[in-house]
């Protein structure tokens with residue numbers, strides 16, 4: 309019997325067997341785990357027996373969430389982290405070494421771009437490319453290229469990466485392909501389908517969905533041959549090569565760097581994730597309707613949303629993704645004040661978060677892309693009036709009414 313995604317999410321804990329017939333894995337708060345026999349303790353330390361030793365490397369509640377994320381992504385294993393950035397930092401810092409070359413999308417989440425500057429300062433070479441064209445990635449690859457990193461749909465302009473093309477290229481060249489799937493979630497898209505080796509998700513966003521918990525995850529899809537990866541340290545070349553990469557990410561990224569997800573946070577993410585499919589269906593439906601409506605309104609110059617036929621990668625998004633996502637952005641005509649527009653919204657919240665049940669709006673150039681300055685914004689195609697929306701699950705009519713009032717207020 310093959311069960312659907314929501315059924316498997318809902319029943320993952322009790323199928324595995326939880327004491328007292330509980331339907332949820334309990335929230336484990338213990339930091340230490342004791343063993344009857346000292347030999348067992350040693351065997352767990354040496355990786356010869358599974359078990360928990362100290363809370364910084366995870367606990368039974370985060371392990372239950374890791375099984376669910378692996379199931380969602382169709383992966384072979386997952387390591388969870390305290391935040392999405394914790395997960396990305398763990399991937400880059402535990403798998404790259406001085407002298408390595410990384411090719412990354414030019415359209416990345418701002419804090420990831422900032423982290424890449426840190427990686428460069430530690431002696432890695434980073435080349436930023438237009439990831440909507442796999443040819444640009446191919447041209448950037450050199451003899452020391454270890455990894456290609458991209459997101460699925462870029463924030464805020466919604467460029468869709470050439471995921472299939474880059475995946476083929478990396479498979480041919482034996483290069484590790486890492487995809488940040490936060491914007492699509494494994495409900496809309498599984499990067500394993502395009503041969504990504506590792507998938508990163510910020511669990512803070514749509515997977516938990518309620519804006520009440522931080523978390524991140526790294527999933528191994530089983531597609532990458534770790535025996536060919538030169539940076540795996542001797543202690544982690546243990547057992548089948550399929551497990552080496554994630555073992556190093558767990559040991560270096562969690563044990564040594566310490567951005568560990570707590571049991572309480574893992575529990576909250578797990579309960580949020582139960583409704584992932586329902587929430588995404590509703591949010592994506594709202595987003596497509598609103599984007600279509602907004603693009604027909606006077607005063608709105610451009611709407612960037614992969615679900616619109618005018619979007620440059622619309623056909624690609626249609627082919628790869630179940631739906632077009634909940635993120636969009638748009639520009640107002642010059643004579644309208646984006647601040648007055650935003651202040652006229654009564655339902656939509658002015659906030660920097662995304663992937664929340666509530667619809668959120670933010671003036672991009674003045675907030676999340678302020679630090680980089682006007683010149684870099686222009687190079688990235690970020691208009692000064694660009695407004696980013698993360699669409700929630702409100703009743704659609706209320707959203708459209710809210711935007712209609714705000715547009716009228718600035719006419």
Ligand SMILES: *Cc1c(COP(=O)(O)O)cnc(C)c1O
Nearest residue numbers: 391392393417488490510512523
């Ligand atoms: C938010 C976000 C992150 C970082 O996640 P946090 O949980 O906030 O640390 C990484 N990548 C993308 C695409 C994001 O939107």
